[in-house]
Amino acid sequence: MVQNNFNRFRGASRYVLDDELAKIVNVSIALEMPLLLKGEPGTGKTMLAYAIAENLDMPLIVLNVKSSMKLVDALYQYDTLTRLNDSRFGDSSKDVSNIEEYIKMGKIGQAFVADTRKVLLIDEIDKADTDFQDDMLDVLDQMEFDIIEIDKTISAKHRPVIIITSNAKKDLSDPFLGRCNFHHIAFPGEDTMRMIIGVHFPDLGRETTDACIKTFYALRKLEGIEKKPATRELINWIRALKADPDFKLSLLDRGDVPYPGVLYKKSSDLKVATKAIARHR
Amino acid sequence: MPGIVNEAGVQEDNILFVSFFYNLRERGIPVTPTSFLRLQRALCMGLIHSLKDFYVVARAILVKSERYFDVYDQVFAHHFEGVELPDLEDVELSEMAKLLLEEWLKNPAAVAAALDVDEKDLSKLTPEELEKYFLDRLKEQTEAHHGGNKWIGTGGTSPVGHSGYHPGGMRVGGISRNKSATKVALDRRYRDYSQEGPLTQSQIGEALKRLRRMIPSGPMDVVNVQKTIYETMRNAGEIEIIFDRRLADRLKVILMIDNGGWSMDPYIPLVQTLFDYTRNQFKDLKTYFFHNTIYDMVWSDTARYHKPELVTDFIKKDPETRIIIVGDASMAPYELMSEGGSIYFGEKKRSPSIENLRFLAQTFRHCVWLNPHSRRAWESTWTADIIRKVFPMFELTLDGLDGAVSHLMSRN
Numbered sequence: 137m138v139q140n141n142f143n144r145f146r147g148a149s150r151y152v153l154d155d156e157l158a159k160i161v162n163v164s165i166a167l168e169m170p171l172l173l174k175g176e177p178g179t180g181k182t183m184l185a186y187a188i189a190e191n192l193d194m195p196l197i198v199l200n201v202k203s204s205m206k207l208v209d210a211l212y213q214y215d216t217l218t219r220l221n222d223s224r225f226g227d228s229s230k231d232v233s234n235i236e237e238y239i240k241m242g243k244i245g246q247a248f249v250a251d252t253r254k255v256l257l258i259d260e261i262d263k264a265d266t267d268f269q270d271d272m273l274d275v276l277d278q279m280e281f282d283i284i285e286i287d288k289t290i291s292a293k294h295r296p297v298i299i300i301t302s303n304a305k306k307d308l309s310d311p312f313l314g315r316c317n318f319h320h321i322a323f324p325g326e327d328t329m330r331m332i333i334g335v336h337f338p339d340l341g342r343e344t345t346d347a348c349i350k351t352f353y354a355l356r357k358l359e360g361i362e363k364k365p366a367t368r369e370l371i372n373w374i375r376a377l378k379a380d381p382d383f384k385l386s387l388l389d390r391g392d393v394p395y396p397g398v399l400y401k402k403s404s405d406l407k408v409a410t411k412a413i414a415r416h417r
Numbered sequence: 418m419p420g421i422v423n424e425a426g427v428q429e430d431n432i433l434f435v436s437f438f439y440n441l442r443e444r445g446i447p448v449t450p451t452s453f454l455r456l457q458r459a460l461c462m463g464l465i466h467s468l469k470d471f472y473v474v475a476r477a478i479l480v481k482s483e484r485y486f487d488v489y490d491q492v493f494a495h496h497f498e499g500v501e502l503p504d505l506e507d508v509e510l511s512e513m514a515k516l517l518l519e520e521w522l523k524n525p526a527a528v529a530a531a532l533d534v535d536e537k538d539l540s541k542l543t544p545e546e547l548e549k550y551f552l553d554r555l556k557e558q559t560e561a562h563h564g565g566n567k568w569i570g571t572g573g574t575s576p577v578g579h580s581g582y583h584p585g586g587m588r589v590g591g592i593s594r595n596k597s598a599t600k601v602a603l604d605r606r607y608r609d610y611s612q613e614g615p616l617t618q619s620q621i622g623e624a625l626k627r628l629r630r631m632i633p634s635g636p637m638d639v640v641n642v643q644k645t646i647y648e649t650m651r652n653a654g655e656i657e658i659i660f661d662r663r664l665a666d667r668l669k670v671i672l673m674i675d676n677g678g679w680s681m682d683p684y685i686p687l688v689q690t691l692f693d694y695t696r697n698q699f700k701d702l703k704t705y706f707f708h709n710t711i712y713d714m715v716w717s718d719t720a721r722y723h724k725p726e727l728v729t730d731f732i733k734k735d736p737e738t739r740i741i742i743v744g745d746a747s748m749a750p751y752e753l754m755s756e757g758g759s760i761y762f763g764e765k766k767r768s769p770s771i772e773n774l775r776f777l778a779q780t781f782r783h784c785v786w787l788n789p790h791s792r793r794a795w796e797s798t799w800t801a802d803i804i805r806k807v808f809p810m811f812e813l814t815l816d817g818l819d820g821a822v823s824h825l826m827s828r829n
Contacts, residue, residue, distance in 0.1 A: 155469075160477040163464050167455065167478075174483060216642045217658075220649065224656050313481035314449055320483035 153187070154328065157319060161188060164317045170276055170298035172261075172313070175321030178366025181301040184321075185257035188297060196255045197296070199243035201263045207271045213240045214285045235286050244275065245290060253294040262302040266309050273315050324367065326353060336371050337378070347388045348374055355399060360408050365399040373398045391416040437496045438479075444492055446485045452478050468497060625694065628670075628739070628822050633662035669701040669735055671781075675744030676719060677708030684789035687813060688743055691787075695741075709748040710770040710800075711777070728773050732780055739825045740777060740784035742808065746801035747790070753800050774807045785821040789813040 161184075164171040173181045189196035199210055219238045222228035230237045241249060247256040261269055275281045276298060280291040300316065302308060324332060326349055333345050352370050365373075376395045377383045387394060393413045400406040434456075441448045456478045465471050472493060480489050637660040648657040672695055674688055675681050681688070695702055705715035705726065714725040753770050778784055786808035788795055795801035795810065804810065809824050811817035 156473045159470060159473045163459055163474050163477065166462060166464055167459055169455075171477075172481075217640060217645075220646065220656060224649075224654060310447075314451060316481070317477040318481045319477050320486065 153184075157184070157321070160317060160319050165297055167317070168295055170258075170273075170300050170316045172300045172302060172308070172316040172318050173321060174302050174318070176323055176364070176366055177303055178368035179321045179323060180367060181321060182257065182259055185255060185259075185299040185301075188299065189255040192255065192297070194253050194255050194297065195250075196257060197243050197247045197250075198257045198259060200259050201261050201268075203263045203265075205264055205268065207268050207275070208242075210242045210244045210272065211275065211281050212242050212245045212283055212290075214238060214283075215240060236288070239283060239286065244272075245281075247296040248279070248281075248290055248292040250296075251293065254296045256296040256298050258298065258300045260303060261300050262308070266312075269312050270309060273312050277315055329367070329370070332367060333371070333374065337374060340374065340378075344385060347385055348377070351388050351393060352399075355393065355409065358409055358412050361400070361405045363400070363402050363405055369399045369401075433496075437475075437492070440492050440496055441479065441489065444488050446480055446488055446492075448479045625818065625822060628668060628825060632664065632667045634665040634667060635663050637662050639663050667701065668699060669738040670695065670699045670703075671734070671738055671740045672702060672704045673711070673715060673740065673742045673744075674704065674706050675709060675742075676706045677721065680745050680747060681789070684745070684813070687789060691743065691813070707744075709744070710746075710753055710804075711742075711773045712770050713768075713773065728776065731777065734780075736781055737783070738781055740781045741821070741825075742784065742786045743813065744786070744788065745790050746786065746788055746795060746804045746810070747798045748800050750799055753803060771803065771807070774804065778807050783825045783827075784808055785824055786810045787813045787817065787821060 161171060173184060175181055185198075186196060188194075214235070215238045218228075219230075219232060219235070222230055223232045226232070244256065247254045258272075261272075279295055280289050282289050329349055329352075330345060333340060333349070337345075348370070352365065352373070356364050373395060376398050380394065383394060391413070393399075393409075396406060396409055396413065400409050434453075438448060438453050456475055459465060459474055459478065465474055475493075476486065476489055480486060639661045641659045641661045644659040644661075645657065648659055649655065651657075672692065674692065676685075676688075692704065696704070703717070705717055706719055706721050707715050708721065711728060713728055715728060716722065717724040717726060756769050786804060788801065788810055790798075790801075790812075792812055795805065801810070809821075811821040811824075
């Protein structure tokens with residue numbers, strides 16, 4: 137079983153994977169541990185889960201964590217209102233005396249009861265409070281949870297591959313970290329970035345790629361920027377350049393940067409960047 | 418490394434791994450025995466085929482924060498390739514010398530003035546010579562006396578902040594395809610993550626996120642199941658749906674900022690970030706300004722002139738309001754203790770400032786004092802020490818904010 141799974145993950149069609157990360161993903165799958173990914177926004181934490189799902193040919197279930205979320209929301213929901221309505225009017229196909237028919241699975245629940253193994257992405261865990269995080273890890277550790285309304289324990293049929301992402305600079309709680317493997321996705325270097333661009337824009341010429349990368353890394357060096365442009369911004373930016381019929385490479389060589397708004401998402405950052413670009417021109 | 422994979426090899430290598438584990442602990446990485454056993458399991462399962470694999474896997478399993486990646490790299494290189502672990506103090510000094518060099522390139526005059534040397538003399542040196550020169554000067558400093566001269570000390574307006582802020586920005590590590598593990602470890606790609614940067618708005622947001630008090634407000638659009646069932650029964654089974662208001666955050670916060678005096682000047686950007694964040698975050702936020710300490714009045718305008726408010730009037734406010742005071746709490750003792758201690762001429766005083774502080778602390782159960790100086794500094798500041806006995810005092814850092822929030826949200 138281990139041998140089967142191990143080394144199966146080698147990267148997907150739209151995701152450039154470095155050796156380190158591939159190794160860590162494979163070890164986490166083999167050890168049956170959740171993998172916690174941190175890193176600058178836009179470095180492909182979420183994309184990794186999609187890539188794993190595609191590569192391992194498993195369906196992906198995404199749990200987008202929200203600040204107001206309670207753990208039980210992620211596990212299951214008991215639809216009391218429908219049941220009340222059905223009991224009043226009695227025109228439903230469901231059996232009102234059977235509560236189980238009114239239990240809906242949440243995202244974690246879905247991953248547990250599924251007949252095949254799933255990839256479960258728990259996105260932006262840092263948005264929720266620490267209790268949520270710790271309780272959730274209990275569930276993922278035990279691979280089971282109770283539905284109190286019907287006094288039933290749901291156990292995972294197949295242990296899902298769990299990927300957790302966090303944007304937080306601050307560390308998560310110790311018990312949480314103790315149960316995860318950890319990786320920090322560093323910002324890709326120029327060579328890796330060239331590969332990433334190659335994957336996304338296979339027909340982009342070498343010259344254009346080089347010019348874009350050069351401009352992009354120069355822009356990342358600007359000081360006084362709160363949210364530096366990341367891979368996601370670069371890809372969108374190249375997309376914008378490609379869509380513009382008037383765009384010429386010579387613009388970049390002259391130090392001009394069209395569409396800075398694609399790269400900088402904060403108005404204060406945009407202001408700083410526009411000023412710096414104007415100075416360089 | 419075939420020795421790692423076979424069973425007997427695991428036994429032999431265990432000693433090596435155990436000492437690696439303790440070495441990591443000694444260097445301050447919080448590695449747990451559980452995670453160590455997990456690493457052993459990975460070894461036994463045959464998941465690790467080379468030293469490079471071991472480097473990556475051990476890091477993922479043992480080290481849970483990128484802040485420790487740099488130390489991990491150093492220990493790894495030391496342990497498996499016998500690279501000497503640098504003396505901690507030397508590392509810090511050479512980092513500091515590099516920072517000074519960068520500072521020099523930006524603003525030679527300021528550095529020369531701080532070092533008390535002629536700018537022209539230094540500008541003859543090459544960057545390498547300069548760095549060496551700075552390093553020597555720094556060594557001299559630490560050997561000669563601690564805390565005397567300002568420029569390497571932790572206080573004041575030194576050109577190199579003690580926070581270790583790295584102005585050079587993040588270094589970019591290349592791809593590691595063809596390098597050995599030790600090479601990778603020796604690269605120390607994670608050096609920049611190991612240093613604490615200045616607080617950014619999003620970090621403050623993270624720290625203050627727990628600061629909220631949920632009470633019902635807004636439109637009634639949430640079904641109250643309990644009440645609905647109860648009312649339906651009362652209604653003889655005819656469905657009666659009861660709606661409630663959604664829970665929303667309605668925490669009242671008063672922020673009081675010391676915005677006078679040169680001693681707070683270095684922290685203006687930091688306090689500004691805190692202020693911006695809180696202003697966006699809390700619907701019910703009042704901000705007041707004061708200078709050094711709180712007398713009879715605080716002001717809601719930054720100039721502390723137009724809109725004074727009597728501190729005694731604060732008794733009318735909701736006692737559940739959270740009070741956050743930001744200041745360095747350092748001043749002349751008489752400003753705090755004596756009647757008429759205000760340093761402003763013409764400000765008529767009735768009670769010593771310390772009485773006003775006590776009044777605030779008694780009126781509001783939840784108050785904290787955030788101090789941008791480091792904890793060490795306030796222990797040696799007389800007034801800060803007094804104020805600490807009135808308000809729980811926290812550093813204006815990520816950890817400090819965390820502690821402050823815990824205190825503000827505690828039940829008593």
